[in-house]
Amino acid sequence: MAHALLQLFESPMLVVAIFVFGIGGNFQYGFQVSVLNSPSSYIKQFVNETCQSRYDTPLESWKLSLIWSFIVSIFSIGGLIGSLSIGPFTIKYGRKKCLWLNNLVAIAAAVMMWLSRTAASFEMIMIGRFLYGINAGVSLNIHTMYIAECAPKRLRGIVGVTASSFVSTGKFFGQLIGLEQILGKEEMWPMLLAFSGLTALIQMVTLPFFPESPRYLLIDRGDRAKCEEAVRKLWRKVDHVSEIEEMLGEHAAIKGVKSRSTLELICDKTMRWQLLTVMVTFVTLQLCGINAIYLYSFDVFRAAGIPHENMRYVVLGTGLSEVVTNLACIMVIESTGRRVLMYRNYLCMSLVLGLLTIALFLQKIISWMPYCSMVLVFTFIFFFSSGPAGVTAPLPGEIFNQSFKPAAFGIACGLNWIGLFIIGMVFPFIVEYLGYFCFLFFLGFCFFTGVFVWFNVPETKNRTVLEITEEFRKMHTKTKDKVVETLDGIESQITIKDTKL
Structure with a gap:
């Protein structure tokens, strides 16, 4: 445990990368899951007042509940679209560039949230939630993929867990700044909902200082020189020769095979x-x-x-x-x-x-x-x-x-x-x-x-991935082999009996 942590901190660029990719990655998902709890009553009041000013009549309770549930659930619809559509782009443009462009979506959503009350439009909140969903769907996909590909094999577990740590941190931070003493006041809820734009901006400014995923550079792009440069920058003192050899082994195993579709x-x-x-x-x-x-x-x-x-x-x-x-x-x-x-x-x-x-x-x-x-x-x-x-x-x-x-x-x-x-x-x-x-x-x-x-x-x-794939194959052919051996044994006993007869 302590040895693994010491190894991690021997690669300071990797530690900073974990934070930078996390703050604009899975943090966004966790934050958006919890942030609506605190200002929910203020947003419902805003929706009701907006409709009353437009149509001179307050909303019935079931209509208000329907609008509120749509504001909450449209985040999931955006997330599903974002997660299912990003695959081809990560292959063509790389993990880092896609994540950088994804921050523009979060910033656009934050602007919608910030101006919604000024424009007297709860529809802008819906659009903002939908855009936040797309941003979170892309972030969940790319952040986890990038971090897993950037870690050396012996640190892959520690680095991989940080992806979920940022989800938990995002949830907690949404609860924390939603307190009435911080941004949970009635006049502050647009600022609370726009907070994700700030974390997206931080990641957008800092991302250019980090390399692309080494595995992507070597296996998808076939660029060993850039892969070695990225590895030296991220891992520093960690021995990278054996890791690159393993990547080359995987590259050789899937050579000529294009990235596969979901189907x-x-x-x-x-x-x-x-x-x-x-x-x-x-x-x-x-x-x-x-x-x-x-x-x-x-x-x-x-x-x-x-x-x-x-x-x-x-x-x-x-x-x-x-x-x-x-x-x-x-x-x-x-x-x-x-x-x-x-x-x-x-x-x-x-x-x-x-x-x-x-x-x-x-x-x-x-x-x-x-x-x-x-x-x-x-x-x-x-x-x-x-x-x-x-x-x-x-x-x-x-x-x-x-x-x-x-x-x-x-x-x-x-x-x-x-x-x-x-x-x-x-x-x-x-x-x-x-x-x-x-x-x-x-x-x-x-x-x-x-x-x-x-x-x-x-x-x-x-x-390695090849070793894990082989282990899956062994685990799930073991049962079949036992069945075949049993059948062979029964068949041989029948043959012996027939011979005796």
Whole structure:
């Protein structure tokens, strides 16, 4: 653990790159997920007042709810479009240039948000949210891909986890500056919604000082000289000769093979288990129950006696605990391994969800049970942030070779956005009809994914893509070989009996 961190800090340019790509990358997604919670009442009031000034009549409550849900969910639609459309551009123009251009989208969205109240147009908020969605969809894809490709093999786990760390940091920062003492006041909400333009501008100004992804330069462009220059700039003291040799091995293995489309990836039988792994893990990332936990945390804390005026600060504590735990994942990932962190934590999460269901059921019967519920809420966040949240994001970059990687990230991020949209639209009805028993629904997803990873996914720590691909092949031909051996044995016994007869 300490050795891996020391190795990371021996490459200061890589450390700065992690921050620069993160602040305009996954940070944007996390920030936009949480930032609307604080000013929601002010925005609804603005929508109602705008409609009343236009049509001389206030909105009915169901119409206001419909407009608000559209403002929230259009972010997911933009994200889906951004994540599915970026693949070909990352191949043609490179990771860095696409991310630089993507900042223009965030800045345009920020301008829309800033001027929406002045222009008396809630439609500008919708357009801004849609543009933020496109920006976040592109950022989730490229940021994770770039960081995974820039890290040397022995630091790939630590560097990969930082992608999810910036998601958690973005969520926490959205909660923090949404406090009434900062930008959560009624007159400040346009500035709060425009904040992402500032982080996009920071990344836009600093990106030109960083090289393109070394793997992209060598494997996609075939430019070894620029690859070596980028590696020396990013890694500094880390021995890069063996790493480049491994890249050359992958380049030779896929030589003459163009980057594959999403359809080609889906139809390729040799990549079936890798694709299934991405689909299962990314769907469960949204359907594991983390959103339900955050929703029920208000009720749990209220039942535990937390005053209403302090509730926002306690919920802010849940966001902070996610950030801290995610950083703890950086400390242990290289020693523990990705596979163990994923299956172990998913199985622990399913156990916590079962216990939380029981605790919520008994909350009104046993006086001290709300405190158990509080502990279980923070325990669930701990297992989620120290495992699936950190390991899942960089997974496509570790288990797919360069020709499949853009399509794999596109599918992964697309599933993430579809899951977020479904949760936004369906989750309120699940809670309404099932109450705290909704956790049993999420428990099923956690348990299934934990078992799936345990039996079907190999460890990726300190392994090249070619080695991981071979490990997948061995794991999933083992069963077939056993069946063939059994059939051969039965056939030979029958032959022996026939001979004796």
